[in-house]
Amino acid sequence: MSGFDLAAFLPYQLAVASARVSRGFADLYRAEFGISLPEWRVLAHLAGSEAVSVREIHARVDMDKSKVSRAAARLESQGLIEKRTHPEDRRLVEMRLTDRGRDLIERIVPVANAYQARILAELGPDAAPFRTALQTLLGDRT
Amino acid sequence: MSGFDLAAFLPYQLAVASARVSRGFADLYRAEFGISLPEWRVLAHLAGSEAVSVREIHARVDMDKSKVSRAAARLESQGLIEKRTHPEDRRLVEMRLTDRGRDLIERIVPVANAYQARILAELGPDAAPFRTALQTLLGDRT
DNA sequence: TTGACTTCGTTGCATTTGCAACGATAAATC
DNA sequence: GATTTATCGTTGCAAATGCAACGAAGTCAA
Numbered sequence: 001m002s003g004f005d006l007a008a009f010l011p012y013q014l015a016v017a018s019a020r021v022s023r024g025f026a027d028l029y030r031a032e033f034g035i036s037l038p039e040w041r042v043l044a045h046l047a048g049s050e051a052v053s054v055r056e057i058h059a060r061v062d063m064d065k066s067k068v069s070r071a072a073a074r075l076e077s078q079g080l081i082e083k084r085t086h087p088e089d090r091r092l093v094e095m096r097l098t099d100r101g102r103d104l105i106e107r108i109v110p111v112a113n114a115y116q117a118r119i120l121a122e123l124g125p126d127a128a129p130f131r132t133a134l135q136t137l138l139g140d141r142t
Numbered sequence: 143m144s145g146f147d148l149a150a151f152l153p154y155q156l157a158v159a160s161a162r163v164s165r166g167f168a169d170l171y172r173a174e175f176g177i178s179l180p181e182w183r184v185l186a187h188l189a190g191s192e193a194v195s196v197r198e199i200h201a202r203v204d205m206d207k208s209k210v211s212r213a214a215a216r217l218e219s220q221g222l223i224e225k226r227t228h229p230e231d232r233r234l235v236e237m238r239l240t241d242r243g244r245d246l247i248e249r250i251v252p253v254a255n256a257y258q259a260r261i262l263a264e265l266g267p268d269a270a271p272f273r274t275a276l277q278t279l280l281g282d283r284t
Numbered sequence: 285t286t287g288a289c290t291t292c293g294t295t296g297c298a299t300t301t302g303c304a305a306c307g308a309t310a311a312a313t314c
Numbered sequence: 315g316a317t318t319t320a321t322c323g324t325t326g327c328a329a330a331t332g333c334a335a336c337g338a339a340g341t342c343a344a
Contacts, residue, residue: 003251004186004254006186006187009186010273010276012186014164015160015163016204016280017160017276017279017280018159019160020279021152021279022156023204025153041154044146044148047146048148048149053323054322058322058323062158065323066323067300069323069324070300070324073324089310089321089322091310091321091322091323093322112151116152119153123278127275129275130268131155133265133268133269133271134155135155136265136266137159137264195292197291206332208293208295208332208333209330214293231291231292231339232292233293234339235292
């Protein structure tokens with residue numbers, strides 16, 4: 001038996017934990033709202049800022065340009081967002097929520113907050129340093 | 143502007159952090175050893191226990207049966223593992239490392255440990271509660 | 285033994301993904 | 315102003331993925 005314990009390997013633990021958490025949340029909104037994870041991310045980004053470009057989302061997240069683009073196309077065909085070319089820089093695409101999109105956000109945000117609260121409660125006193133550690137991992141490049 | 147900040151949402155942070163960490167490590171071993179992430183996981187599992195079945199790996203991880211099966215097929219064609227039917231229960235497939243596979247493990251494990259050490263160093267005093275929190279997330283079902 | 289039922293690993297198939305290439309637009313350099 | 319150079323979003327395509335269905339093998343009960 002060699003000297004390696006995958007179950008104790010940090011990247012592995014992190015990946016499995018992340019997959020479980022994301023899946024758990026996705027099961028909630030997929031059933032109720034019929035959107036996928038990339039679609040949820042685009043919508044949620046739009047809830048925070050008024051008008052957002054594909055580039056902005058792509059830059060801030062590990063989400064490929066094409067993934068953002070396709071998610072946006074689906075959201076548009078569902079009538080949840082509007083896309084239009086930026087008036088000053090016509091390479092850019094401005095995305096913004098429609099009324100229907102905003103309605104959906106208002107219904108899904110409480111679900112999201114409740115889910116997060118449940119996880120934080122599970123973590124108890126480790127919650128605070130856990131979030132700090134995540135920030136560290138997100139902040140530093142390399 | 144609605145009241146939701148995706149960047150502060152735990153499942154999102156966790157997913158992005160996990161993707162970055164996994165990607166960073168994958169870049170290391172993909173270049174040097176030519177294996178994919180699912181293949182690495184199967185190999186690493188095999189390094190820990192002598193003979194492992196597809197079922198065992200599938201059960202312990204968020205890794206679909208078919209994903210394990212296909213990764214194992216590739217590893218076998220690369221001569222890194224051997225597959226044979228379990229002598230007592232012929233439904234099962236026993237997978238075990240070949241000598242070449244064991245060689246690869248011995249070279250990749252130091253890389254893995256160094257990568258993990260670097261991350262833990264980045265986290266500093268948050269490392270311990272971070273790992274505890276991960277264990278909590280991994281342990282509890284639901 | 286037979287027959288219903290379960291479990292294991294593989295495979296088929298539709299969908300998703302990542303990456304590169306592309307056209308369109310803007311910026312920079314001359 | 316003309317010509318490179320860079321940026322943005324979409325699309326084509328091959329590979330990866332998840333899920334269901336399948337055959338093979340085992341279990342259980344009659």
